[in-house]
Amino acid sequence: MSDNREISLFELLIMMWRKTKKGISNLFCFIKSSLCLSVKYFWIVIPVMILFVAAGHIVSLPVNTKYSAEGVATFFTENRLALETEIKTLNSLKNTxxxxxxxxxxxxxxxxxxxxxxxxxxxxxxRSDSIPDAVAVANVPSLMSDTLNTVVPYMLSIRFILKGTTDYKPYMEGLVSYLDNIESLRTTDSVAKALTNSRIDFCNKEIERLERFSEYDYFGGGKFAVKTNYRDGITIEPSRRRLYYADIRDLIKEKDFLSAYIANKKNVINFVSPYMAVSCIPRKYILALFLVLGYLSGLLVSYLVQRRKR
Known part of the structure; x- marks a missing residue:
């Protein structure tokens, strides 16, 4: 029979320390043997590293570098799905x-x-305050139904992946012009703009009406109100003098949001800024990566040469 017994926490810690100590010792032995091997066969390691650095230099040249030009664009919410579909169609059309x-x-x-x-x-x-905070790192469908991270329905981040150039202006202008020429998008844009303007006019009239009501209540209008109760019958009680502040505040907030929402929407899709954020992988990181790969490749070649001599 096998002797199965429970070990204490102290014994477990000792076992973990021994394993960690052995792993660290093996790591230092590997580093020591690698350094010795690279010094012994430096005439192999150094040329391989130089070749890899040269390859990294060629890969990291501006002509071969991939740039990401990104800008935020606004539009009417009713056009969101159609815009995403059109951009997907453009990507497939480029390849076909x-x-x-x-x-x-x-x-x-x-x-x-x-x-x-x-x-x-x-x-x-x-923060769910109708103010955009960040751009998602990936287009994940689950974000659209995520209740913690609210997706702004009237904004999208457009990212152009370019190689060998940072001139994004032709692509911005071409995309805006192409979407403006699509009749269905243009019609939806016009209808949404008219509905938004109508809502703003309604908010202005409602604010004016509620302000008149608040002044009437404040200066003594309707001091008594008739109240109907099925148990007590008809009674007269003092008015609560409701000043409509909460309603007016909500309407002003909605009107300001709609005014900002419709502002500067001259086209179907409108970039927030005429400039885009251009980024790429720093060249020093690419060179450092190729340097490490060159050193490891040189070690591998040196190890094979050493084994062959044995």
């Missing part, structure tokens, strides 16, 4: 029929070669 793609976005063949992809990312409102 480049001539039509160039015509639709008014681009040259050289500009299309620089463009790798158009990505659409949702804008997140963490």
């Amino acid at each position: 029929d480049r001539a039509i793609f160039n015509k639709q976005l008014n681009l040259t063949d050289k500009q299309t070669e620089h463009l790798r992809e158009i990505r659409v990312l949702p804008v997140i409102d963490f």
Whole structure:
């Protein structure tokens, strides 16, 4: 029979320390043997590292670097699904029929070669105050139903993946012009703009009406009110002098939001700024990665040479 017994916490800690000590000792032995091997076969390791650094230099040249140009665009909420579908269609059209793609976005063949992809990312409102806070790192469908991270329905982050260029202006202008020429998007945009203006007019009239009511109540109008109760019959009681402050405040808040919502919406899609944030992987990181890969490759070649000599 096997002797199965429970171990104490102190014994478990001792076992974990021994395993950790052994692992650290093996790691130092490996580093020591690697350094000795690289010194012994430096005539192999150094040339391999130089080759990899040269390859990293070529890969990290501006001509071969991938840039990400990102900007936030606003639109009417009713057009969101159609806009995402149109941008997906443009990406597929670029890979299938480049001539039509160039015509639709008014681009040259050289500009299309620089463009790798158009990505659409949702804008997140963490505080649920209708003010955008951040752009999602990925277009995850579950974000649309996430109750913690509210997606701003009238904003999208448009990201152009470019290679060898940072000139994003032609792609911004081409995308805006292409979407403006789609009749269904333009019609929906006009209807949504008219409905929003109507709602703003209604808010203004309602604010004016409630202000008149509040002045009437405040200066003594309706001091007594008739109250109907099925048990007590008809009674007369003093008015509560409701000043409608809460209603007026909510209407002003809604009107200000709608005014900001409809402002500067001249096109179907409108970029918040004429400039985009351009980013890429820093060149020093690429060179450092190729340097480490070159050193490891040199060690591997040195190890194979050593085994062959044995």
